[in-house]
Amino acid sequence: MDVYHRRQQEFLHRLLLLNTHPESHRLAYFLMCSHLLFHQLLILNYQYRCYLQTLHSHWFLQKEIPTQEYWQNLRQTIFSCKMPPWLFVSPHILMWMWFDWCYGKRWDVFYGSPMISHASCIISLRGEKVKISKTRFINYIRCNRYPSLDEIYRDKDKAVVAFTEDPELDELISEENRDKVHTLIQQMYETPEGEDAEEDEEIDLLKKDDPQMETMMSYYRKIEMLSGDIIKKRFHGNVIYSLNTYEQKRFEYENDGFHFYCFLDGYQEDEDTIRIFEVKATTSKKFTALEYKNDEKEKVSVFVPSPDGILMLQEDVFGSINDQYQKKIDKLKQRLSKEGRYVYDISYQRYVLEHALKTKKDIKYYLVVLNADYIHDGQTDNEGEPIYQDDIVTFIDVTSLSEKMMPILDMDIATVNRRLNEMNANPVPLGPHCQRKDTRQCLFYPICYKHIPEYNSIFTYMGSHNGFKDELDNKHDRFDLINEGMVAALDIPRSWIKRENNVIQRDVMETDVPYYHHEKIRAGIKALAYPIYHLDFETFPCPLPRFKGEKPYSQSLFQYSIHIETRPGLCDKDIDHASYIATEHKDLREDLIKNMLEIIKNDGGSILVYNQSFEQTRLKEMAEVFPKYRERLLDMVDRMFDLMYLLRGNQKLFKRLGFEEDEAKKINYYHNKLNGSFSIKKVLPIFSDLTYKGLPIGNGTDALITYARFPKMDEVTFKKNYQDLLEYCKQDTWAMVKILDELRKI
Ligand code: SF4
Known part of the structure; x- marks a missing residue:
C-alpha cells in the first residue's frame, strides 16, 4: 500500500x-x-x-x-x-x-x-x-532510490519518503525517519558558517557547474534551429520547432494519477502523415559504425541510406536479417548504451504522444544528428558566419525501432509509477544505471558512492570493467563485488587478480613501493633522437565546423607549445620554449602551422607528445586541409614518440625494441598515487614538485573555455587570460621535459 x-x-x-x-x-x-x-x-x-x-x-x-x-x-x-x-x-x-x-x-x-x-x-x-518530463522519467527509471532522493533534493524536510518497503504511517512520521531524511539533506546542502554567511544561505553540494556545456550551448541551439529549418525545407507541411520549450509542440497523458509529458524538438504534419523529430547534438558515426556480419561473413552496417538520404534499418529495406543483426538491434534497445540512449529518448516521446493523441494519420519518428562525413566548404555570410548545406544533418528513421521499444516503455512506466508510490529512499545496488564517469552520470552519485574510497578502490584496477575471475574461473562483475561490500582494491582476494598489470598494481598497493621496468624504460629513452621537440596542442572541439575542411566536432587547433631539448637534460624552461595562440576566432590554422614548422626543423629529432593519437590525428587532418605542408606534417607524424608509452607501456613499440610479447604489453611503471591513471596531471606531481593545482587555467577544458571567451573580453582581461593560457600550455610541455629527465635517472 x-x-x-x-x-x-x-x-x-x-x-x-x-x-x-x-x-x-x-x-x-x-x-x-x-x-x-x-x-x-x-x-x-x-x-x-x-x-x-x-x-x-x-x-x-x-x-x-x-x-x-x-x-x-x-x-x-x-x-x-x-x-x-x-x-x-x-x-x-x-x-x-x-x-x-x-x-x-x-x-x-x-x-x-x-x-x-x-x-x-x-x-x-x-x-x-507529480509532472514527469522526459528528463525526469529517464532519471526515475535509473533505480528505486532516485525518485525519493529527488523529492528530498527538491522539497528538503517537507519530503515524504520511506525507508522500508511497506511503511506504516507511524514509521513515515517517526523521529527516525526524519533523522534519515535530515542526514540525506546534509549530504545535498551545506549551510555556510561565519560572519559573511547570509541567513538561509545554502550551498548545493550536488550541482556542478559545467562551463564546457555553457560554452557549447550556443552551438547546440544553432544545431536545433538549423535542423528545424532543414525539416521545413525537406518535408514541407506544418512544421513546429522552437528554442523556447513552451512554443514547441507538447503532449501530455495521465497514468495512475501521474502526468507524463513531452516537448518535441520538431513536429511536422501534412495531409496523411505526422513526423516527429528528436534533435541530438551527436554525430551519425555512432549509428553508421554499428556493423554486423552478414551470411557471407562480411561486415555490413546496420543502417543503410535510403534513396533520399535517410538512414534506415536494414530490415526496413530488405526484410528480416540474421542473428548477428538482431544482437545489434538489442544493443540499440538498451537505454544505457551509447547509441541506445538516443533511441530511448525518442521512444519515450512516442509513448507519450501515442497515448495522448488519437489520429488515423501515419506517424513517423526520426532522430536528427550531425552528419559525421560533412566537410565544411568554408563559405560564410556577410557577417563571417559559416553557411552550411542541408546535408550537415542526417535523418535516421527510427519508426520501426521505437515501435519495438513500446513494450519496454510499458514496463518502465509501470516501474516509475510504483517507485513514485513507494518513495523508498533506502540504498539500492549500484551499477551501470548510475552512469559513472559518463556525461549522464547520476546527480546523486556523491551520496550513493560515498563509501567507495577515493584512492585505491576496486575501480583503480586497470581493465576492472572486464570483471575478476575467482579460483574456479567464475567471473565476477565489479558492481556485483561492490554490492557485496568489496569496495577497496585490497578487498578483492589476491588469487582473483589474474591480469599481469593488475598484479603489478596489487604489489604496489600492498608494499607502497613503486614499480619500474628499468630495461624497457631505458630502451625507450635510448630510441629517442635529439633534439627532442616536446609538443602539445590545445584544441576547440566545436560541434559545428567553423573553418574550411572541418567536420562536426573537429578538434580545431588554436594553440601549440614546444620545448626543445637539444641534448639529454639540456633545456631551459623559458629560452628553449616557443608557442602560438590564436587570439581571434578567425581561421588562423595555417599561421599556426607555418609558425610551428619554423620551430620544428626537418632534422629527424623526436617529436615527444603525451598520448600521441591526439596530436597525430591533428597533424594528419592539417595535412589534408593544407596540402602544401603535407610532407612536413606527415614527417612529424613519423617522428612522433609517446612519453606515456615509457610509463604505461605499448606492445607494438616494445616488441619493435626487441621485447617478448608478454613483456612488451606490461606496464613499465606504477606508483600508488597514480590511482590507476597515467594522465600527465597524475604523473607530474610524482616526478617533480610541479603541479597544476593553483594555476588559473589548470586543464584542457579551462583552456578551451578561455579561448572561446576571447572575443568577449576587454583588453585587460584578454591580456591576463592570454598569459594564463600561455602558462598552462607551457606547463604541459615543461612537465614532459621534467618527467623524461627523472626517468633517465632510474
Ligand atoms: S547514484 Fe546510482 S544508485 Fe544512486 S540514485 Fe543514482 S542511479 Fe540510483
Missing part, C-alpha cells in the same frame, strides 16, 4: 467517525462540502497548492500542533495568493461558528471536518503534483 493510500484510509476513517457521531448534523455536512468545494476551487492557484503541501506535512502526517513557523508560512501564502485575506479566512471562521453552535466545544469534530476537506484536496493534487 503506498503512502497516499495509507493517508486516504486514515481520512476516510475520520469521516466515518464524524458520520456516526451521535451529534452529527446534516448542515454540518453541507458546510463541510462547501468548504471542500472552496478548497477545490482554490487548487487552481499555485501558491495555494504550496500552502496545502505545508499543511499536509504539519497536520496530516506529523499530527503536530502547527508551529509558529507554520502560521508564518500560512500568512505569507495567503498574501502571495493575491486574493483578499478575508476570502480565505471567512469561510473557516464561519465554519468554526457553525460547529461551535452545533456541537459546543467538540474540537475533535471541529478539526475532523476541515481535515477531511483539506485531505481530499491533497489527494486530488496527488497526480497534479
Whole structure:
C-alpha cells in the first residue's frame, strides 16, 4: 500500500467517525462540502497548492500542533495568493461558528471536518503534483532510490519518503525517519558558517557547474534551429520547432494519477502523415559504425541510406536479417548504451504522444544528428558566419525501432509509477544505471558512492570493467563485488587478480613501493633522437565546423607549445620554449602551422607528445586541409614518440625494441598515487614538485573555455587570460621535459 493510500484510509476513517457521531448534523455536512468545494476551487492557484503541501506535512502526517513557523508560512501564502485575506479566512471562521453552535466545544469534530476537506484536496493534487518530463522519467527509471532522493533534493524536510518497503504511517512520521531524511539533506546542502554567511544561505553540494556545456550551448541551439529549418525545407507541411520549450509542440497523458509529458524538438504534419523529430547534438558515426556480419561473413552496417538520404534499418529495406543483426538491434534497445540512449529518448516521446493523441494519420519518428562525413566548404555570410548545406544533418528513421521499444516503455512506466508510490529512499545496488564517469552520470552519485574510497578502490584496477575471475574461473562483475561490500582494491582476494598489470598494481598497493621496468624504460629513452621537440596542442572541439575542411566536432587547433631539448637534460624552461595562440576566432590554422614548422626543423629529432593519437590525428587532418605542408606534417607524424608509452607501456613499440610479447604489453611503471591513471596531471606531481593545482587555467577544458571567451573580453582581461593560457600550455610541455629527465635517472 503506498503512502497516499495509507493517508486516504486514515481520512476516510475520520469521516466515518464524524458520520456516526451521535451529534452529527446534516448542515454540518453541507458546510463541510462547501468548504471542500472552496478548497477545490482554490487548487487552481499555485501558491495555494504550496500552502496545502505545508499543511499536509504539519497536520496530516506529523499530527503536530502547527508551529509558529507554520502560521508564518500560512500568512505569507495567503498574501502571495493575491486574493483578499478575508476570502480565505471567512469561510473557516464561519465554519468554526457553525460547529461551535452545533456541537459546543467538540474540537475533535471541529478539526475532523476541515481535515477531511483539506485531505481530499491533497489527494486530488496527488497526480497534479507529480509532472514527469522526459528528463525526469529517464532519471526515475535509473533505480528505486532516485525518485525519493529527488523529492528530498527538491522539497528538503517537507519530503515524504520511506525507508522500508511497506511503511506504516507511524514509521513515515517517526523521529527516525526524519533523522534519515535530515542526514540525506546534509549530504545535498551545506549551510555556510561565519560572519559573511547570509541567513538561509545554502550551498548545493550536488550541482556542478559545467562551463564546457555553457560554452557549447550556443552551438547546440544553432544545431536545433538549423535542423528545424532543414525539416521545413525537406518535408514541407506544418512544421513546429522552437528554442523556447513552451512554443514547441507538447503532449501530455495521465497514468495512475501521474502526468507524463513531452516537448518535441520538431513536429511536422501534412495531409496523411505526422513526423516527429528528436534533435541530438551527436554525430551519425555512432549509428553508421554499428556493423554486423552478414551470411557471407562480411561486415555490413546496420543502417543503410535510403534513396533520399535517410538512414534506415536494414530490415526496413530488405526484410528480416540474421542473428548477428538482431544482437545489434538489442544493443540499440538498451537505454544505457551509447547509441541506445538516443533511441530511448525518442521512444519515450512516442509513448507519450501515442497515448495522448488519437489520429488515423501515419506517424513517423526520426532522430536528427550531425552528419559525421560533412566537410565544411568554408563559405560564410556577410557577417563571417559559416553557411552550411542541408546535408550537415542526417535523418535516421527510427519508426520501426521505437515501435519495438513500446513494450519496454510499458514496463518502465509501470516501474516509475510504483517507485513514485513507494518513495523508498533506502540504498539500492549500484551499477551501470548510475552512469559513472559518463556525461549522464547520476546527480546523486556523491551520496550513493560515498563509501567507495577515493584512492585505491576496486575501480583503480586497470581493465576492472572486464570483471575478476575467482579460483574456479567464475567471473565476477565489479558492481556485483561492490554490492557485496568489496569496495577497496585490497578487498578483492589476491588469487582473483589474474591480469599481469593488475598484479603489478596489487604489489604496489600492498608494499607502497613503486614499480619500474628499468630495461624497457631505458630502451625507450635510448630510441629517442635529439633534439627532442616536446609538443602539445590545445584544441576547440566545436560541434559545428567553423573553418574550411572541418567536420562536426573537429578538434580545431588554436594553440601549440614546444620545448626543445637539444641534448639529454639540456633545456631551459623559458629560452628553449616557443608557442602560438590564436587570439581571434578567425581561421588562423595555417599561421599556426607555418609558425610551428619554423620551430620544428626537418632534422629527424623526436617529436615527444603525451598520448600521441591526439596530436597525430591533428597533424594528419592539417595535412589534408593544407596540402602544401603535407610532407612536413606527415614527417612529424613519423617522428612522433609517446612519453606515456615509457610509463604505461605499448606492445607494438616494445616488441619493435626487441621485447617478448608478454613483456612488451606490461606496464613499465606504477606508483600508488597514480590511482590507476597515467594522465600527465597524475604523473607530474610524482616526478617533480610541479603541479597544476593553483594555476588559473589548470586543464584542457579551462583552456578551451578561455579561448572561446576571447572575443568577449576587454583588453585587460584578454591580456591576463592570454598569459594564463600561455602558462598552462607551457606547463604541459615543461612537465614532459621534467618527467623524461627523472626517468633517465632510474
Ligand atoms: S547514484 Fe546510482 S544508485 Fe544512486 S540514485 Fe543514482 S542511479 Fe540510483
